[in-house]
Amino acid sequence: MKSIGFLGLGIMGKAMAVNLIKAGFNVTVWNRNPAKTDELVALGAAHGSTPKAVAEQCDLTFAMVSDPEAALAICQGKEGVAAGIGEGRGYIDMSTVDDTTSQAIARAITQAGGRFLEAPVSGTKKPAEDGTLIILAAGDESLYQDALPAFEVMGKMSPYLGEVGQGANMKLVVNMMMGGMLSIFSEGLSLGLKAGLTGDQILDVVGAGAMANPMFAGKGAMLLNENYTTSFPLKHMQKDMRLAVALGDKLDQPMPTAAIANEAFKQALKAGFGDEDIAAIYKTVK
Template identity: 80%
Template structure:
C-alpha cells in the first residue's frame, strides 16, 4: 500500500487531506501550526515532524501552500522536502505559483533522485470538501499515472498538461479570468443597487441568461448579504492576478483588464480585507 504525505493544512489542504484519509489511504500530515494536524490524526493520519520526514517516509508527498515564497521554503533547507526526497520517492506541489518557481522546485527534486509533478487546483473550499476540484497536472507522466487514484479522490477532473510550468500557467489564466469576472460582477451589483434595482431580481436575471455561472450563483447572495465568509482568501487572488500580469509581461502581452483588476484587489488588501473571501472586493466599489 502506497504511503502518502500531505503538507499544508489550510482551507484547501485540510479538506483535501481529509478526503484522502477518509478514503482509507495511509497519510502522514505536517503543518507549520501543528494544531491543524489534530483532527486528521484523530481520524487515522500520522503526524510528521518536518517536511523532510514526511518526504522520507512517504512514496508520494503532496503540498499546498499559499504562494511561491512558501512553496520554496517548504522544499528548501535541511528540514525541507528536497532533503528527504530520494530514489523511488515523489513530490507533487499543488500550490498556485508561477512557472519559474515550479521549475526551480522540479529541478531540485529531480537532482535529489525523485520525481516531480506540479498540480495546482482550480476550486475553493466547497469543491475541496466535496472532492470536486480540477487538478492541473504537469511534469513527470509516470508520477501522474501513479497519483491519479489520489487525484480522483480529491477532484473531478485531472488533465495532464505536459511539461512542468504548463500547470502553473493554466492555473494563472483560469484565476485571472475569475478575478476579472468577480470584479465587474461586483461593480454591476453595486450599480444595480445604487439605481434602486432589486438585488434578488438582478441575480435571477443574470442566472437565467448567457452569463449564468456557478461563481455568480454562489457569490451573488454573499454580496447582497455582505457575507464575506472565507472560502478563497482575497490576498491569494491578488497574488494570482499579480503573477498572471507578470506572465503577460514575460510574454510581451498587454493585459489591461487584468492589470486594473489586480489594482482593485490591491486596493482591497490595503483596506484590510486580505483574509476575507474574494467576494470582499465588492466592499471597494459599493
C-alpha cells in the same frame, strides 16, 4: 496502496487531506503550526515532524501552501522535501505558484533523485471538501499515473498538461479570468442597486442569460447578504492576479483588463480585507 504525505493544512489542504484519509490512504501530515495536525491525526493520520521526514517515509508527498515563498521554503533547506525525497519517490506540489517557481522546485527534487509533478487546483473550500476540484497536473508522467488514485479522491477532473510550468500557467489563466469576472460583477451589482433595482432582480436576469455561471450565483448571494465567510482568501486571489499580470509581461501579452482588476484587489487588500473571501472586493466598490 501507496503511502501519502500531505504538507500544508490550511482551508484547502485540510479538506483535501481529510478526503484522502477517509478514502483509506495511509496518510502522514505536516503543518508549520503543528496544532493543525491534531484533527487529522484523530481521523487516523500519522504526524510528520518535518517536510524532510514526511518525504523520506512516503511514496508520494503532496503539498498545498499559500504562495511561491512558502512553496520554496518547504522544498529547500536541511529539513525540506528535497533533502528527504530521493530514490524515485514523488513530490506533487498543488500550491498556486508561477512557472519559474515550479521549475525551480522541479530542479531541486529531480537533482535529489525524486520525481516531480505540479498540480495546482481550480476550486475553493466547498469543492475541496466535496472532492470535486479540477487538478491541473504537469511534469513527470509516471508520477502523474501514480498520483491518479489520489487525484480521483480529491477532484473530479485531472488533465495532464505536459511540461512543468504548464499546470501553473493554466491555473493563473483560470484565476485571472475569475478575478476579472468578480471585479466587474461587483461593479455591476453596485450600479444596479444604486439605480434602484433589487439584488434578486439582477441575479435572476444574469442567471437566465448567457452570463449564468456558478460563481455569480454563489458570490451574488454572499454580496447581497454582506457575507464574506472565507472559502478563497482575497489576499491569495490578489497574489494570483499579480502573477498572471507578470506572466503577461514575460510573454509580451497585453492584459489591460487583468491589470485593472489586479488594482481593484490591491485596493481591497490595502483596505484590510485580505483574509476575507474574494467576494470582499465588493466592499471597495459599493
